[in-house]
Amino acid sequence: MHPDLILLNGKFTTLDPAQPNPEAVAITDGRFSAVGDASAIMSTKGAETKVIDLQGRRAIPGLIDSHIHVIRGGLSYNIELRWDGVPSLADAMAMLKRQAEITPPPHWVRVVGGFTEHQFAEKRLPTLAEINAAAPDTPVFILHLYDRALLNAAALRAVGYTKDTPNPPGGEIQRDAQGNPTGLLLAKPNAVILYATLAKGPKLAPEQQLNSTRHFMRELNRLGVTSVIDAGGGYQNYPDDYNIIEKLHADGEMTLRIAYNLFTQKKGEEVADFTRWTGMVKPGQGDDLYRVNGAGEMLVFSAADFEDFREPRPDLDPAMEGELEQVVRVLAEKNWPWRLHATYDESISRALDVFEKVHKDTPIDKLHWFFDHAETVSDRNIDRIAKLGGGIAVQHRMAFQGEYFIDRYGAKAAEASPPIKRMLAAGVPVGAGTDATRVASYNPWVSLSWLVSGKTVGGTRLYPPANRLDRLEALRLWTEANTWFSREEGKKGRIVVGALADLAVLSADYLTVAEDDIAHLSSVLTMLGGRIVHGAGDFKPLAPALPPPTPDWSPVKQFGGYQDRSVQQLQKVAAASCGCVNNCNVHGHAHAMAWTSTTPASDTASFWGSFGCSCWAV
Numbered sequence: 001m002h003p004d005l006i007l008l009n010g011k012f013t014t015l016d017p018a019q020p021n022p023e024a025v026a027i028t029d030g031r032f033s034a035v036g037d038a039s040a041i042m043s044t045k046g047a048e049t050k051v052i053d054l055q056g057r058r059a060i061p062g063l064i065d066s067h068i069h070v071i072r073g074g075l076s077y078n079i080e081l082r083w084d085g086v087p088s089l090a091d092a093m094a095m096l097k098r099q100a101e102i103t104p105p106p107h108w109v110r111v112v113g114g115f116t117e118h119q120f121a122e123k124r125l126p127t128l129a130e131i132n133a134a135a136p137d138t139p140v141f142i143l144h145l146y147d148r149a150l151l152n153a154a155a156l157r158a159v160g161y162t163k164d165t166p167n168p169p170g171g172e173i174q175r176d177a178q179g180n181p182t183g184l185l186l187a188k189p190n191a192v193i194l195y196a197t198l199a200k201g202p203k204l205a206p207e208q209q210l211n212s213t214r215h216f217m218r219e220l221n222r223l224g225v226t227s228v229i230d231a232g233g234g235y236q237n238y239p240d241d242y243n244i245i246e247k248l249h250a251d252g253e254m255t256l257r258i259a260y261n262l263f264t265q266k267k268g269e270e271v272a273d274f275t276r277w278t279g280m281v282k283p284g285q286g287d288d289l290y291r292v293n294g295a296g297e298m299l300v301f302s303a304a305d306f307e308d309f310r311e312p313r314p315d316l317d318p319a320m321e322g323e324l325e326q327v328v329r330v331l332a333e334k335n336w337p338w339r340l341h342a343t344y345d346e347s348i349s350r351a352l353d354v355f356e357k358v359h360k361d362t363p364i365d366k367l368h369w370f371f372d373h374a375e376t377v378s379d380r381n382i383d384r385i386a387k388l389g390g391g392i393a394v395q396h397r398m399a400f401q402g403e404y405f406i407d408r409y410g411a412k413a414a415e416a417s418p419p420i421k422r423m424l425a426a427g428v429p430v431g432a433g434t435d436a437t438r439v440a441s442y443n444p445w446v447s448l449s450w451l452v453s454g455k456t457v458g459g460t461r462l463y464p465p466a467n468r469l470d471r472l473e474a475l476r477l478w479t480e481a482n483t484w485f486s487r488e489e490g491k492k493g494r495i496v497v498g499a500l501a502d503l504a505v506l507s508a509d510y511l512t513v514a515e516d517d518i519a520h521l522s523s524v525l526t527m528l529g530g531r532i533v534h535g536a537g538d539f540k541p542l543a544p545a546l547p548p549p550t551p552d553w554s555p556v557k558q559f560g561g562y563q564d565r566s567v568q569q570l571q572k573v574a575a576a577s578c579g580c581v582n583n584c585n586v587h588g589h590a591h592a593m594a595w596t597s598t599t600p601a602s603d604t605a606s607f608w609g610s611f612g613c614s615c616w617a618v
Contacts (some may be wrong), residue, residue: 002028003026003028003034003045003046003049003347004028004029004048004049004530006024006049006152007025007026007027007503008235009053009057009512010025010030010056010505011057011059012495012512013059013061013475015472015475015493015494015495016494019050019496020034022035022036022527023036024037024041026041026044027172027527027530029530030501030529031498031499031501031529031530032496032497032500033497035495036158037303052262052539054160056224057505057509057510057524059495059504059506060503060510061124061479061480061493061503062226062227062479062492062503062526062527062528063444064227064479064482064483064493065225065442066229066393066433066485067339067432067434068222068228068229068433068434068435068436068437069231069232069436070228070230070243071213071241071258071260072232072243073216073436074213074217075203075244075397076110076204076212076214077212077216077561078556079107079204079554080555081109081111082114082117082309082555082563083563084114084443085115085119085443085538086120086563087119087121087563090122093168095559096109096131096134096140097134100138102558103549104553106158106201106202107202108138108141108338108516109138109139109141110140110201111141111142112437113145113437113438113544114437114440115441116400117144118400118456119457119458121145125142125150126150128182131152133514135152136152136154137548138152139154139158139201141155141196142195143333144455145439146187146191146439147187147308147310148184148185148187148194149193149198150183150223151183151196152183152195156181159199159200161173161179161181162181163178163181165181168192168196169192170187170188170192170193171187171188172186172192173185173193184324184519187308188302189306189314190306190314192234195438199254207270208550209244210248210253211275212550213244214253214255214546215234215549216561218546219532219561219562220256221255221526221533222522222534223443223445223525223562224504224526225256226492226504226526226528227257227486227502228257228258228259228433229258229259229260229485229486229499230261230293231296231372232297233263234265234294234298238277239280241612245290249290254289254530255287257289257500259292259495259503260290260292260296261293261294261338262274262292262294263297263400264592267301268593270323270328272299273329274299274327274336275330277295278330278334283336284487288500292367292488293338294331294337294338294339294369295331295336295339296339297340297372298383299327299338300323302316302319303347305341305344307375307405309401309408310404310418313344314464316350321350321354324354325354325358329358329362332362332363335367336367337367337368337369338369339393340369341371342373342374342377343375344375344473345376345377345378345381345385346374348377352381355386355388359529361611364386364388364389367389368389368484368485369513370390370392371385371393372392372435373399373415374392374418375405375418376417376418377423379422381604382419382428386426386428390428391428392423392429392430393430393431393432393433394423394431394432394433394477395432395434395439395447396434396440396450397435398417398462399440399446399447400415400441400449400456402414402417402437402460403460404433405417405503406460406462407610413463415462416467417462420466421467421468421469422466422467430481430482431477431481431484431485432447432448432477432482433482442466443562444518445520445521445522450521451469451474451477452470452471452474453468453515453516454468456468471510471518481493485612499525503529504526505539506521506522506526507524516549524537524538525539525542573608
């Protein structure tokens with residue numbers, strides 16, 4: 001057979017030891033059909049074969065995020081203002097002010113995670129007075145990690161919080177001397193108050209949720225992501241809240257492969273949830289684009305230890321073991337894998353006591369069960385996990401919260417949080433992800449930068465060389481290693497004959513760019529099963545058009561998604577746009593925002609005026 005596509009003149013990182021640096025790659029029927037010598041592969045070219053010159057760029061297997069909340073996040077992506085990567089609080093507040101001016105009632109301006117105060121030059125969050133001044137009439141909800149939310153006066157009115165509103169269990173509504181809510185909500189010790197408040201906001205109509213989810217998937221494609229494991233989430237009910245993603249799948253509009261986990265929603269009904277779901281669907285049910293993965297990351301409410309390093313470690317409920325055992329027995333007997341959120345070693349110890357007890361009656365060592373997060377897991381518990389055949393999925397939460405961890409536990413304790421090298425040495429399957437969108441950013445390159453450099457997004461060095469990965473090791477955690485967590489080993493994650501042809505061609509060479517530049521990488525050409533799902537620059541004409549984001553006032557339309565926070569990039573774009581390098585505090589950053597967005601800057605000259613830029617030359 002003649003191949004459908006041949007890729008030439010690229011630097012291919014295959015992650016295949018037998019063919020680490022081929023000259024060309026061929027794709028047939030959605031899979032890699034040849035990897036190797038360019039002349040040999042070109043000799044198979046047919047009349048219908050398309051040939052793409054990669055212009056010497058680095059090509060890698062499509063990235064796989066083993067922990068993201070993409071199904072839930074897609075439903076609201078178009079109405080969320082992203083501060084991910086924004087370099088200063090001044091820029092962030094300029095964006096917020098502009099968005100508040102164009103957001104119609106009853107909608108809110110929502111900044112829902114993906115950032116930390118430490119990324120800002122000012123090293124602080126906005127004050128409530130600043131938020132109220134920027135948006136006196138439009139409700140504003142700002143979620144910072146899972147520790148707090150900031151609401152302006154209009155948002156307090158919209159959610160109905162008054163002097164008479166009691167604090168919910170596990171949360172605090174901060175009040176002034178007269179007892180009136182100030183607008184600061186604190187998670188003490190859990191985040192229920194934060195996402196329960198967010199859930200009070202208006203939602204998009206179903207047709208807009210379809211558009212929103214498509215834009216979120218394409219934003220991930222822009223960053224080189226081709227597969228994810230969806231970890232469920234609060235207020236993500238199965239099957240009702242899966243209608244949008246299932247319609248996109250049925251209509252052939254998926255640009256990501258999604259394996260999804262089912263997340264229990266109501267305390268006291270966990271066993272009933274999993275008993276019902278294990279009777280409805282089975283792990284692996286679906287196809288290569290959309291399939292059931294298993295249970296979790298919430299198995300029982302009593303096992304959740306939310307990670308707020310500003311607060312002391314929460315002690316889990318004494319009833320946890322009994323409740324968790326009931327659920328795990330249901331899952332083990334049905335051959336269902338599970339994932340379990342666990343931040344602290346103390347929580348992991350107690351969960352392992354349950355898993356070991358169940359294992360004696362129903363073996364679990366072949367199920368591909370795993371812990372998520374595990375920032376403080378001990379050597380002893382790593383070995384216990386290995387013995388039970390479990391894995392650990394790590395995320396770059398410490399890149400956003402490392403400074404808080406150091407403040408509470410000290411720099412020495414932070415040096416192995418999590419101890420990734422020790423996990424790997426013990427033979428535990430380890431994969432990487434983001435835990436986006438409500439905590440860390442969905443940008444995989446921020447995670448890869450953290451794995452390689454050991455630095456937070458604020459620049460604090462957390463890890464010594466002994467707990468940092470080299471670039472290929474880190475890339476493996478974002479590709480082939482993650483296939484273990486969805487039981488798809490050998491199917492994807494490498495550029496090798498027979499594997500699904502998922503691939504990303506990078507904006508710069510990941511293996512040679514300066515360490516501090518890894519976080520600013522993206523993809524210029526992303527393929528899913530040999531189908532082009534994203535293109536930029538010279539490759540843009542090859543990618544299918546995406547409908548404009550809806551509604552018209554969407555923050556995605558105004559600003560795009562992830563914001564490149566590189567000062568050099570800001571100056572470069574400002575200079576190229578209007579020569580105002582020395583005066584780009586607001587509009588220079590705005591140029592960079594548009595430059596990295598899905599809307600070409602050249603098509604949005606009116607955009608600059610909205611930021612007060614008087615030197616834009618059309």
